[in-house]
Every structure is written in C-alpha cells, then in structure tokens.
Amino acid sequence: MARTDETLSPEGADGVPAHRYDARLAAKIESRWQDRWEAEHTFEAPNPAGPLADPERVGGRPKLFLLDMFPYPSGAGLHVGHPLGYIGTDVYGRFRRMKGFNVLHALGYDAFGLPAEQFAIETGTHPQVRTEQNVATYRRQLRRLGLAHDTRRSISTTDESYYRWTQWIFLKIFESWYDRAQDRARPIEELRTEFESGARPTPDGRPWAELSPIEQRTLIDDHRLAYVSEAPVNWCPGLGTVLANEEVTAEGRSDRGNYPVFRRNMRQWKMRITAYSDRLIDDLDVLDWPDSIKTIQRNCIGRSAGATISFTSGAGPIEVFTTRPDTLFGATFMVLAPEHPMVDALTAAEWPEHTRPLWTGTYGTPAEAVAAYRAAAATKTDLARQAEDRDKTGIFTGSFAVNPANGDLVPIFIADYVLMGYGTGAIMAVPGQDDRDWEYAERFGLRIVRTVQPPDDWTGDAYLGEGPAINSVNDTLDLNGMGVADAKAAMIAWLEAHGHGRATTTYRLRDWLFSRQRYWGEPFPIVYDETGLPIGLPESMLPVALPPLDDFRPRALDPEDGTSEPELPLSRVDWWATVELDLGDGTKRYQR
Numbered sequence: 001m002a003r004t005d006e007t008l009s010p011e012g013a014d015g016v017p018a019h020r021y022d023a024r025l026a027a028k029i030e031s032r033w034q035d036r037w038e039a040e041h042t043f044e045a046p047n048p049a050g051p052l053a054d055p056e057r058v059g060g061r062p063k064l065f066l067l068d069m070f071p072y073p074s075g076a077g078l079h080v081g082h083p084l085g086y087i088g089t090d091v092y093g094r095f096r097r098m099k100g101f102n103v104l105h106a107l108g109y110d111a112f113g114l115p116a117e118q119f120a121i122e123t124g125t126h127p128q129v130r131t132e133q134n135v136a137t138y139r140r141q142l143r144r145l146g147l148a149h150d151t152r153r154s155i156s157t158t159d160e161s162y163y164r165w166t167q168w169i170f171l172k173i174f175e176s177w178y179d180r181a182q183d184r185a186r187p188i189e190e191l192r193t194e195f196e197s198g199a200r201p202t203p204d205g206r207p208w209a210e211l212s213p214i215e216q217r218t219l220i221d222d223h224r225l226a227y228v229s230e231a232p233v234n235w236c237p238g239l240g241t242v243l244a245n246e247e248v249t250a251e252g253r254s255d256r257g258n259y260p261v262f263r264r265n266m267r268q269w270k271m272r273i274t275a276y277s278d279r280l281i282d283d284l285d286v287l288d289w290p291d292s293i294k295t296i297q298r299n300c301i302g303r304s305a306g307a308t309i310s311f312t313s314g315a316g317p318i319e320v321f322t323t324r325p326d327t328l329f330g331a332t333f334m335v336l337a338p339e340h341p342m343v344d345a346l347t348a349a350e351w352p353e354h355t356r357p358l359w360t361g362t363y364g365t366p367a368e369a370v371a372a373y374r375a376a377a378a379t380k381t382d383l384a385r386q387a388e389d390r391d392k393t394g395i396f397t398g399s400f401a402v403n404p405a406n407g408d409l410v411p412i413f414i415a416d417y418v419l420m421g422y423g424t425g426a427i428m429a430v431p432g433q434d435d436r437d438w439e440y441a442e443r444f445g446l447r448i449v450r451t452v453q454p455p456d457d458w459t460g461d462a463y464l465g466e467g468p469a470i471n472s473v474n475d476t477l478d479l480n481g482m483g484v485a486d487a488k489a490a491m492i493a494w495l496e497a498h499g500h501g502r503a504t505t506t507y508r509l510r511d512w513l514f515s516r517q518r519y520w521g522e523p524f525p526i527v528y529d530e531t532g533l534p535i536g537l538p539e540s541m542l543p544v545a546l547p548p549l550d551d552f553r554p555r556a557l558d559p560e561d562g563t564s565e566p567e568l569p570l571s572r573v574d575w576w577a578t579v580e581l582d583l584g585d586g587t588k589r590y591q592r
Helices: 023-039 081-098 114-123 127-145 160-174 188-197 213-221 273-286 291-301 325-330 366-377 435-444 484-498
Strands: 061-067 102-106 176-179 184-187 226-236 241-243 262-271 304-313 318-322 333-336 395-402 409-414 426-429 501-506 512-514 526-528 534-536 578-582 587-591
Touching (some): 023 127, 081 102, 114 127, 160 176, 160 226, 184 188, 188 213, 304 325, 304 484, 318 325, 318 333, 318 426, 325 484, 366 395, 366 409, 426 435, 484 501
Parallel strands (some): 061 102
Antiparallel strands (some): 176 184, 226 241, 226 262, 262 512, 304 318, 304 395, 395 409, 526 587, 578 587
16 A cells, blocks of 8 residues: 555654554545445346356356345344354355355345334334334444445345245245155145045044035144144233243343243144154254254254153043153152143142142142142243252142053142143153152152162162163063163053053154234234134235234233233234135135
C-alpha cells in the first residue's frame, strides 16, 4: 500500500512513524472494499444460461452451493456465535471461488417465532414491522463483516413465497404413510387401496366396506406421517402458548416473562419421525462422520429391545415396556406418569384397608392426593423430574394390579420421575435390579425381591450385572439358574404363549411436535369439515397466507391456572377461520 496522508500517522518526536494501522483506518479500508464488491456484484453467482446449460457447470466453471444456518433476527442484532460459524463457510467459499468455482453462498432468516410476537405485544409494534427492521439490521452487520453472501438469494421464512413451499412439504408428509414392509414412505392413497382390496386387513378384521366413512378416515389418519394427537407439552398460560423445552428455565418458568409453565396434554400436530428410527440408526454406518458423533446420534435415537407386558387392573390392562422382562417376578409395585390417561380410572374412591400412611400422605381420599400430586408435577420440567439427585416422590392411587408372572397384587403409584413421553408412561418397578426403583421402594417401604443373584461379595443395593436368575419360577415357567440373555428369551416366549405380552423394540426418539397457539407463524394448509377430521388443501390453494391482524394478543389468562385453554388469536379472524371451499364434493363450510 502506498504511503499517503490517509495511511500514515504523524511521525513521532524521534522521527519514527507512529503506529499507522488503527481502528479508524481498518474500518475505512474494509468499507472501501465492501463498496467495491457491491458495485461490481462480486458475490452474485450467475445463473446457468439457457435450458440446455450443463447443470453442473456455469460458463465452463463448476458450481458450488453454500447455505448458512438461518439466524433468528432478534432486536439485539448479531452475537459472536453468528460470525463464529459464518466465517468458516465464507473462507471455504472464497477459496473455491479463487479455484475457479461459480460459488453461490446464500443465507436466509428464520423470522417467525415467539420472541418477535412477544416483543410486538409489549411494544404495540406489529411483528412483521419489527421483523423487517431486525432483518435490515442483520444485513447491515453481515455486510460490515464482509461476508461473501449473494444478497439477491436471501429470503425470510415470513415471506409468503417461501412458506408456500413449507406448506407444500407439509402436505406431502400429510399425504404419506410409512410402509414398514418396504421400509419407505408411500402415498396415502396406496394405503387406502390396500384396505379397500383386502390386501391389508383392518385392525379389528372387519372388511373395509363395513367401516363407516368416519371410521375409514380415522384409520387412514392414524397412519399419516403428519397427524394430530394428544401430547404432553409445556403450557404457559401467562404467554398463552406452548413452549419448547429450551424456552423453559430449570425452575419451571418461561424464559421470556418468567411465567409458570405446566406440563399437560394438549392436541398438537406431530410428525411421525419415529417410523424412520431403524433407518436413521442403520444408515449411520454409511456416513463419513466421526465415531463420537455417530455414537451421540445412536444414543439420541436410543433403540432398545425388550418386551411389552400387560398387567391386569380393575380399570383394564396396563401396558409397560421393559428391557429386562427376565426380572418380572421381582416387580413388586407399578409407577405411572401423573399424565397417564388411566390415572383417573385407577384412582380409588377410598383408601383400601391397611393402606400405609406413607403411601397416602395427609390426604383424606385418593382423589385428593392424586389431584394435588398432579398439580405439583405439572409445574416441573422433564429435566427436573429426571434429576438423579432429587428425592423420589409419589402417591398411591388406591388401586392394585396383578403381576402376570406370579399373580401377586402390586400397588399402583404415580410419580413424576416417570414421563409420559417415554415408553408407555408406566413402569413395572423391580427394585432388586434398578437403582431408582430401589430408592423408591426404600422411601415408601415397598417389598424388594431380587431376581438375579449378585456375587458373594456384593454389598450394594440394586444389582444390575450378570448372574443366574433366582426367585423366578411358577407352574409353567422356571428361569432359576439361567443367565440374563436366556432368561429374557424364555420370559418373552412365555409371555407371548400365555397372552401376557410380546417382544418389542422401542426408541428414545419421539415424534416431532408442532405448536401454533400464537399468531406469528406459518398456517397449516389444513381445514376441518363437520366431522372435525383434517383435510389437506390442494396445492392450487397455496400459500395459505397469514391474515393481517392488529389484535394479536392472546386472551388474558391466569398465569397460575395450568388447566386453562388457549384462545388462538387467528380464531378472531372470522373470514379466515371459517371458509367456504369446493374441495371436490361441492362448496362446503370448513374451519381452519
């Protein structure tokens, strides 16, 4: 660089030039180059010319597409984590550009979401206005960083032209089902054809033609990859919406607003990602990833082989999943998640005779005890409920179940360390072979029966290791002396032969959940007819645009009332929420 007055500071007293490069000069140099790059369209990747252009090359140059993770455009602007990731892709893109590649480096903005809406509610500014302001700030900051993005290819997820395609993708998922025999997704119409032809039997064996139209639709909906279901969620009445786990503090309050958050079941849209569990695990073998990352992925999916076992109760069969069916003889009590759908039916009218006060607390009836415990559990996060170092709590329902292996009556508790989102939401408690069950049994004075013989020098509590089976015999089954693997196989065979259970594989992975209690999010391309069942809109009606709405505040709800129901702001837009459409069988009225 030539020495000019602009680049040199005055000489010091000894004639040696003072430091020439300071922040002012750096900013001026950076700004000059950024202006030149913009004027000369340096980072704008040309499109292929003509319909016969080589899809892999542009003007004789190979193509490279780089897409950065979309940032959420908050009012605070970029944080240090953004350039930490973006600089890496920027360096790679510049290297490839200097090697002769036609580089398209793009970035968009994940602009829908609760923070923008909550800020809009607090300030009275429409979330669209605030979002556009935040995006403009991000673009200005990204330019100052000198990143080589093609700004012509920048979108926001709030653009109708963008979420038209997310709605299109949702419809493709909604109109598909997973065929386990072929290990792939197929169009839902092919499933309907199989039911109609009899190639696929209905669950209860009735011919398809004998099912009512609503039964037929419900059966099809039960197979869709996108479906509606009751699901345990983080309900925050103070914000009027469901929150992600990351939006809930360790104290069980909302990260934004510090309102109480309650765990409860609500109807939600879900995506059946669990149908792909085996493929997700098995396909890790062909990925060129570090082994440590593959291990994290496998643990996240969490494939477990075991058995589903049915315990008889006065309210009907209670199903549990266990990876250790060989320990069934040692199941001395059961524990259900507070949210389990059978809890109400299992809650007795009065405490049974000789019920221990330790099981009942100070409550006069099981209903009072269960209600109080459920209310307390609803204020805790899943993370807090699973903490290993916390005291185990629970309450007796007043009911008993029958252990199918030995006919013993086992008391049924609810406890918050059991989660509805894992397994069946109920466990058979085997304190002799499980640390948490041992701790719970000691806390409530419950029986402990070992079913695996510990080593002679064992001095601990629950024993989780290998050893011969003990205390595991009935009139038709004798596991005593068997190793764990053989005892598992023998127990599963016995369960299936006697109708008490079946071999089962489960996964830690849960189906993906969508929540749309608020205004600021892309609408589902779904309507509901008079039956209350969902219908996917035709592609010609996309996008289903978010209607303009000035009053997007949720209905004022008591922050302490975890039983309250959300009022969707979109429900106030009558012309949008109720529509007349012709979807192939004449014009009818539908609800969004």
